[in-house]
Amino acid sequence: MQEDKIVAVDLFCGAGGLTYGLEAAGISVTLGIDIDPHCAHAIEANSKAKFLQADVAELDAAVVKEALRGGDFKLLAGCAPCQPFSTYSRAAKRKHGESAGDGRSEDWRLAEHFGNIIRKVQPDIVTMENVPPFAQQEVFKTFLEALEGYWVDWRLIECTLIGLPQTRKRLVLIASKLGPIEIPNFDLPRKTVRSIIGELPRINAGGVDPDDRLHKASRLSSINMERIRSSVAGGTWRDWPEHLLLSCHTKVSGATYPSVYGRMEWDSPAPTITTQCFGYGNGRFGHPEQDRAISLREAAMLQGFPQDYSFLPEDEIVSFSKVGRLIGNAVPVTLGTVIGRFIKQHVAEYRSANDTDGM
Structure with a gap:
C-alpha cells in the first residue's frame, strides 16, 4: 500500500527549523509563512517549501487552504513568537523597570490568530510548540478552545531526551481529528x-x-x-x-x-x-x-x-x-523531526485501523 502523503504549512516559520525537521521525517511542507523577510532565503534554500512574507494576524485563511491542497492529510504547524513568555525577555523587562507582561500584548495574541486560522482551515492535524510558561497563560486556554472537535495532547519535552544536545524545554501540543493521540515519553540517546x-x-x-x-x-x-x-x-x-x-x-x-x-x-x-x-x-x-x-x-x-x-x-x-x-528563535530541527515522525506514525495507525481495502 502506498504511503499517505501529509501536506503541511508552517506558520511563524522563522529560519525553517520546524520545516526542515518535518521534511526530514517525510512530511511535505509546501509553504512557510513569517512576517520577517529575512526568513525567505533560509526556507527556500534549504527546503522544498515556498516562503510567504505575511502577518499571521492579517493572513487570509484561503491562502493556507490552497497550500494544503493535494495531500491525503493536512497538517498546520507553527510556533507563535514566545518573547512575552521567555525567562530571558521577562528578566530583561524587570531589569529596565518594565512590566513582565499582562498577557495581552500583540505577540501574545499571535497564538489567538493561530487559533482563528485553525477554525477556518480545519486541518486534520495541528501541532504547536512554545516555551513552557505558555501553558500557564490565559491565551493558552483560548488556543485550546480553537481545537474544539480535535483530540488534543500536550506536554513539556526536555530536549536532551529527544537527541538534541541542549538543555531546552519546550511545550509541544498535537491535535488530531483522526482519533485519540498521546505524545510519548521520549528517551532517545543523549548527545553532547x-x-x-x-x-x-x-x-x-x-x-x-x-x-x-x-x-x-x-x-x-x-x-x-x-x-x-x-x-x-x-x-x-x-x-x-x-x-x-x-x-x-x-x-x-x-x-x-x-x-x-x-x-x-x-x-x-x-x-x-x-x-x-x-x-x-x-x-x-x-x-x-x-x-x-x-x-x-x-x-x-x-x-x-x-x-x-x-x-x-x-x-x-x-x-x-x-x-x-x-x-x-528557530524551532530546533531535531524537535521538528521527532514531532514529524510521531505524526506520521499516528496517521499510519489511523489508516491501518480504518483501511477497508481488500476486505
Missing part, C-alpha cells in the same frame, strides 16, 4: 557538545573559518579575553581573580547569574541557545576550550541544523545579530 561541534576547525575570537563564513566568532575585548582565559568548562565567574569581576558580581543580586560569562562543557549538553548566543557575556556561551564564544555555525548545529544549512545569500554580509536571531 563534543558530539556535535567537536570536529569543527579551530578559530580565534574575531576569526572566521575560510571555508565556512558562518563558523565565525565575535571579537572579545582585552578584559573579556582575560576573563575567558580564567574560565574553566562548566565553571562560573567565581573562578576569576578579583580584578576581573564586574561590579554586578560583587552585589548580592549577582549571585543569581552564575552562568553568565561561562564556558560550555564538552561532554554535557549546551545551555538553551538564544538569539544572543554569539556573545560570551550573554550566558554560558564560551567555547569549552578555545578562548572565544561559540560561532554562529556551532550555535546552529547545537539547534539541530546540518553543517551546510544556509541562513543568508552568499552575497550578503554575515551579521551576528541577524543570523543569531534566526538561529536562537
Whole structure:
C-alpha cells in the first residue's frame, strides 16, 4: 500500500527549523509563512517549501487552504513568537523597570490568530510548540478552545531526551481529528557538545573559518579575553581573580547569574541557545576550550541544523545579530523531526485501523 502523503504549512516559520525537521521525517511542507523577510532565503534554500512574507494576524485563511491542497492529510504547524513568555525577555523587562507582561500584548495574541486560522482551515492535524510558561497563560486556554472537535495532547519535552544536545524545554501540543493521540515519553540517546561541534576547525575570537563564513566568532575585548582565559568548562565567574569581576558580581543580586560569562562543557549538553548566543557575556556561551564564544555555525548545529544549512545569500554580509536571531528563535530541527515522525506514525495507525481495502 502506498504511503499517505501529509501536506503541511508552517506558520511563524522563522529560519525553517520546524520545516526542515518535518521534511526530514517525510512530511511535505509546501509553504512557510513569517512576517520577517529575512526568513525567505533560509526556507527556500534549504527546503522544498515556498516562503510567504505575511502577518499571521492579517493572513487570509484561503491562502493556507490552497497550500494544503493535494495531500491525503493536512497538517498546520507553527510556533507563535514566545518573547512575552521567555525567562530571558521577562528578566530583561524587570531589569529596565518594565512590566513582565499582562498577557495581552500583540505577540501574545499571535497564538489567538493561530487559533482563528485553525477554525477556518480545519486541518486534520495541528501541532504547536512554545516555551513552557505558555501553558500557564490565559491565551493558552483560548488556543485550546480553537481545537474544539480535535483530540488534543500536550506536554513539556526536555530536549536532551529527544537527541538534541541542549538543555531546552519546550511545550509541544498535537491535535488530531483522526482519533485519540498521546505524545510519548521520549528517551532517545543523549548527545553532547563534543558530539556535535567537536570536529569543527579551530578559530580565534574575531576569526572566521575560510571555508565556512558562518563558523565565525565575535571579537572579545582585552578584559573579556582575560576573563575567558580564567574560565574553566562548566565553571562560573567565581573562578576569576578579583580584578576581573564586574561590579554586578560583587552585589548580592549577582549571585543569581552564575552562568553568565561561562564556558560550555564538552561532554554535557549546551545551555538553551538564544538569539544572543554569539556573545560570551550573554550566558554560558564560551567555547569549552578555545578562548572565544561559540560561532554562529556551532550555535546552529547545537539547534539541530546540518553543517551546510544556509541562513543568508552568499552575497550578503554575515551579521551576528541577524543570523543569531534566526538561529536562537528557530524551532530546533531535531524537535521538528521527532514531532514529524510521531505524526506520521499516528496517521499510519489511523489508516491501518480504518483501511477497508481488500476486505
